[in-house]
Amino acid sequence: MTTLNSPMALPSLTLLGQSLLSGLFIGALYGLLGLGLSLCWGMLRQINLAHFALAFLGAYLTYQLAGAGMDPLATLAVVVPCFFALGVLMHWVFARFSVSAFNSLLVTFGLTAIIEALIQWIWTADFRRMESAYGEVKFRVGALYVGLPELLTLGMAVALSLLTWVWLRYTYSGKAMRAIAEDAPIAAAFGVNVRGLSLMLSGLSAAFAGVAGLCLALSYTLAPGQIYAWLGVVFAAVMLGGLGNPLGPLVAGIVIGVSEALTMAFTAPAWAPLVSFSLLIVVLLARPERI
Amino acid sequence: MPGANRSILAGFGALFALGLAAQSALAAPSGTPVRIGSTLALTGPLAATGLVHKIVGELYVEELNRKNGLLGRPVEWVLKDDQSRPDLARTLYEQLITVDKVDLIMGPYATANILSAMGVAQRYNKVLIHHTFGTPSLAKYDMQFPTGGLAGDPDNTIPKLVFDALAASAKPPKSVAVVTSKFPSVHFISLGAREAAKKRGLREAAFLEWDFGNRDFGPIAARLKDAKPDFVWVGGLGLEGNLLIDAMRKIDYMPPLHFHLFPAPGPLLKAPGGENALAATTFEEHPPFTDNPVAVEFIRLYHERAAKAGLPDTSVENQSAISYSSWQTLEAAVTGAKSIDDKAIAQWLKKNPVDAIVGRLRWDGPFNYIYGTDLYKVKQNQNGKWAVIWPKEFTAPGARLITP
Numbered sequence: 001m002t003t004l005n006s007p008m009a010l011p012s013l014t015l016l017g018q019s020l021l022s023g024l025f026i027g028a029l030y031g032l033l034g035l036g037l038s039l040c041w042g043m044l045r046q047i048n049l050a051h052f053a054l055a056f057l058g059a060y061l062t063y064q065l066a067g068a069g070m071d072p073l074a075t076l077a078v079v080v081p082c083f084f085a086l087g088v089l090m091h092w093v094f095a096r097f098s099v100s101a102f103n104s105l106l107v108t109f110g111l112t113a114i115i116e117a118l119i120q121w122i123w124t125a126d127f128r129r130m131e132s133a134y135g136e137v138k139f140r141v142g143a144l145y146v147g148l149p150e151l152l153t154l155g156m157a158v159a160l161s162l163l164t165w166v167w168l169r170y171t172y173s174g175k176a177m178r179a180i181a182e183d184a185p186i187a188a189a190f191g192v193n194v195r196g197l198s199l200m201l202s203g204l205s206a207a208f209a210g211v212a213g214l215c216l217a218l219s220y221t222l223a224p225g226q227i228y229a230w231l232g233v234v235f236a237a238v239m240l241g242g243l244g245n246p247l248g249p250l251v252a253g254i255v256i257g258v259s260e261a262l263t264m265a266f267t268a269p270a271w272a273p274l275v276s277f278s279l280l281i282v283v284l285l286a287r288p289e290r291i
Numbered sequence: 292m293p294g295a296n297r298s299i300l301a302g303f304g305a306l307f308a309l310g311l312a313a314q315s316a317l318a319a320p321s322g323t324p325v326r327i328g329s330t331l332a333l334t335g336p337l338a339a340t341g342l343v344h345k346i347v348g349e350l351y352v353e354e355l356n357r358k359n360g361l362l363g364r365p366v367e368w369v370l371k372d373d374q375s376r377p378d379l380a381r382t383l384y385e386q387l388i389t390v391d392k393v394d395l396i397m398g399p400y401a402t403a404n405i406l407s408a409m410g411v412a413q414r415y416n417k418v419l420i421h422h423t424f425g426t427p428s429l430a431k432y433d434m435q436f437p438t439g440g441l442a443g444d445p446d447n448t449i450p451k452l453v454f455d456a457l458a459a460s461a462k463p464p465k466s467v468a469v470v471t472s473k474f475p476s477v478h479f480i481s482l483g484a485r486e487a488a489k490k491r492g493l494r495e496a497a498f499l500e501w502d503f504g505n506r507d508f509g510p511i512a513a514r515l516k517d518a519k520p521d522f523v524w525v526g527g528l529g530l531e532g533n534l535l536i537d538a539m540r541k542i543d544y545m546p547p548l549h550f551h552l553f554p555a556p557g558p559l560l561k562a563p564g565g566e567n568a569l570a571a572t573t574f575e576e577h578p579p580f581t582d583n584p585v586a587v588e589f590i591r592l593y594h595e596r597a598a599k600a601g602l603p604d605t606s607v608e609n610q611s612a613i614s615y616s617s618w619q620t621l622e623a624a625v626t627g628a629k630s631i632d633d634k635a636i637a638q639w640l641k642k643n644p645v646d647a648i649v650g651r652l653r654w655d656g657p658f659n660y661i662y663g664t665d666l667y668k669v670k671q672n673q674n675g676k677w678a679v680i681w682p683k684e685f686t687a688p689g690a691r692l693i694t695p
Contacts, residue, residue, distance in 0.1 A: 015513045018542055022509025116334070124601050125338030127530060127558045136563075138541060147541045219537075221530050221558055225336035225375065229504050257507070264510035269501040270473055 011266055014143045019265035020258060025150035027237075027250075027257025028157040029219075032212045033230060034238040034249030035161055036205030042244020043181040044198055045101045046094060050108040051209050052234070053115035056227045058083060058213020060123055063130040063222060072132050072218060073152075079210040087206025088199045095195065112227065119224045129221040149218035156211055157250055164204075164246035177201060181244055233273075236280040255279070320360025324367040325631055327352075327621070328393030330383045330408070332400050335375025339529070339555065340610055341400050344422075345370065346596045347614040348397075354592070361625050369393055373404055381407040388415050394631045397621065398435075402426055402476045409435050418633040418640075420624075422617040423610070425476020425553075427660050434637040436659050438617040440573040440649050440667055443660030446483025449571060449667060450524075453550055454487055456569075456669045456681035457522060462694045464521030464548060468497040470511060470535070471526025477552050481526030488524075496520035503528065512538035515546065523549040530555055536564040547695040550669075556677065557604030565672050567693050572670045573649040574612030575677050577687040586648040589615055608677060616647035 033055055040048045058079050065075040090111075093099075099107055137148035168174035177197050179187040188194045216222070234249075237256055241248020259279065260272040329348075332341035352368045360366050369391055373380035380399050387393050388411065396412060398405050398421025405424045412419040413432045422439045424430060430437070442448040457463050467488045471481035478500070485498055496518040499511055512535060515523060523546040525532045532551040539545055540563065550569040551559060559565045574580050581587055590607045597605035620640070625631055628639035644653035650666040669681040671692060678687035 012517055015510075015517050018513040019510040022507055022513070022538075026507045026509070120334060120338065125334065125342050126602050126604075127339050127555055128603065129533075129558060129561070138543070140543075145542045150541075221533055223336070223339055223530070225334070225338055229336075229506065233506075261507060261510045264501070264507070265514060269499050269505065269511055272505070272507075273502055 015265055016262075017142075017144045019261040021144060021146060021150075023258035023261030024254055025147075025154055025257070026261070027254030028150075028154040029212070029215055030230075030234055030237045030253030030257060031161060031241075031250030032153065032157040032208070032215060032253075033234045034241065034253060035157075035164065035246060036208035036212075037234065038238045038241060038243055038245065038249045039164070039201060039208075040205045041238065042242070043177060043201055044091065046091070046099070046104040046108075046202075047101060048090075048108045048205065049105060049231075050090075050111040050115060051205065052227050052230055053112040053119075054083060054086070054206055054209035055212040055216060055230075056222065056224070057115055057119060058210035059217040059220075059222050060119055060128070060213075061210075062214045062217040063128050064123075066130050066132060066217070072130065072134060072214060076211065076214060079213065080207045083210035084203040084207040087203040087209075090206065091199050091202030094202075095198065116224050116227055123222075123224075125224055127221050127223050130217045132218065134218055147219075149215070152218065153215040156215065157253075160208060160211065161246050161250040168246060173197060173200075233276060236276055240280055240283050320356060320358075320363055320365040322364045324365045325361045325395065325625075326367045326369055326391070326393040327395045327397055328369040328371075328384075328387030328391055329397035330371045330373035330380050330387075330399045330404070332375040332404065333370075333372035336529075337375040337401050337404075341375070342600065342602070343597075343610045344400050344614045346593065346600055346602075347611050348618065350589075350592045350596050351615065351618040355622065361622065362629065362631070373399055375401070375404070377403040377407040380404040381411055384408045384411040388417060395621070395625075395633070395636075397617065398422060398424070406430075416633060418624075418637045420617050420621050422613040426479060427658075430658055430660070433658065434633065436620065436637075436640050436654050438620045438645075438647065438649075438652055439613045440616075440652070440665055441660075442665035443656060443658070443662040445665065446480050447487070448663065448665045449480050449552070450484040450487035452571075452665075452667055452681065453484070453524070453569070453669055454491055454493075456692060457548070458491070459681070460692045460694050464493065466494040466496045466520045467522045467524060468499075468515055468518055468520035468546070469495070469524045469526065470497065470499045470501075470515065471524075471552075472503045472505075472528055472531050473500050474503040474528050477526040477528050480552060481524060484524045484526070493522075501531075503531075505531070506534075508535045508538035509541070511535065512542055512544065515539065516542055516544040521547055525549055525551045525554075527551055528553050530558060532568070533558050533562050533565075536562055536568070540564045556608045556610075557602075557606075560604070560672055560675060560677060568672045569680075569692075570670055570672075570677070571667050572609045572677065572679065573616075573666050573668065574607065574609060575668075575670055575679050575687070576607055577678065579685060580648070583648060585619075589648060606677075612649050616645075616649045616652065619647045620645045620652060 037051045040046045061079050062075045066072045134148050139146045176192040180194050184194050237249045237253040241252035256276040259275045263272045263275045331344050332338050352366050355366045371383045396417050402425040405421045409432050419435045427443045469485045532554040554570050593607050594605045623645045624636045624640050628635040640654050644651050668679045668685050670677045670679045678690040679685045680692040
């Protein structure tokens, strides 16, 4: 049965503005979650499903450390290096066993299940919510409200995406990384340290997952089963943004977030996923070379 | 005097025999275990509540075995993880019956999984006692017995309960917004709430639906703020209500009154913005529920076990209480029927009510549901504790509905 939602009178500017902001912030989170995934997929040819599990593991670690008295932002000093090391280890294993792109999907799916089980074993399946001073802070801009956790998420997403773009575009190692993505054997022949740079990129991607975990912990209640709730929309952002493009997931994520938010604001909220996935289908049909 | 001595001896003999009989009645159960099979969502999105049911089941079976088991036999619970997936639940119930060859089965957690299990139970003519089936109209199997306290028409009974509570308050609302997840059970009850509000002459300020799993409640919160309803009915499951409250707080808005259908109770209790939230329940940790010594003992045991399992919230509330009631029903039925035969158990249940900790359960209506009345109450988050505020006979001591 289709049930019509209550018809809207002309929406207020406040509703429009607040919805835009809401879409912007959640889009930034999609972008942050998609950044590491896009880099691994586009440059290392590894479809790392475990990226989402790592993000949630990062969220739980943030929750645990914050519960022990650490400032949530300061937990990055612990989480980021640990996750970098984890990412390096993952890629070392993949390289050691010559795991192909398709096989990486299967292997990382298994890894996701293992990480989920680990999270559940340590923190149980029950809901966990990190209470922090950041959650209570919001800014008023005219009639609109901006929460500090969301602002931090947007800031981190933009900063990391931009820095990664600058690194890939303007630094020697970044250009070398792009060369590896284009043709690894030829890049090696030109003296590029394929193995070292690939390990570093994998480490960076996992570190980005850790940062995304902090943002998840700041804004959301955590439960292990929620790992899978983000898969569809973040994959959509990654594919729309173009694989290996560090700015792509952020821009695409924001487009998806804003389009979902505006759909929820002006029509039936239940139609929001229809909008984002329709966009994906249209773009993939028009530009299939994006993946 | 010989006659008097004989009487005294007979008296002692009778006492001795009585003592022996009492001792054998409390003797540890023995013999082949009665094997009860079920699945629960031990992993996956429903695992948080699945864990509650696991704890309750384990402690009930332990207590049964500490006493006399079932029909003097020990009880073994064969529990499998359905990973919150109805398709897996179906497969596992087939396995429990055909491979593990359990004597009896108990229902899993949540509507979709119970529906899967029901199909298997029907195929093998097994009685199915279950607790969390939210869409009674889909329960067409004659040997299924719900113990969750819901009526056959929860889309009438729950909204009636809530709107009656509001109408009896000092400041009944004049306008209502109904916002709901499209998860099947909460959705259809919320549609009932929409109809009930219309029939009572309340102005509908907004009606919004979202897909189960929605992450962004910002626009929905903004629409509610624009609509300014006196009362918001939140047809939410699990954390959805919390996400909506968070989104509303971020834009500096809270509705005067808000009701949450099936929330994750711990998070809603503790959430900033959750103060004075209303929710549905069958049991809370205060009188008159705790006038029942069985309930008191269950509360004590559950607190211990939940703390040991590391749950952040160890209080007994709706989910744990209806889970306990389902085991009480099974024990009563097996004991009453004096059999573990499924048909005998089913026939006994159709004719006999069971006094469980959530209230008197009975199954003498169409497809074992009662229509027009249920065991649900309305509770409110007052000073960080849940307190029932309606109906009056179940109200927590000194509590009343707090309205703005």
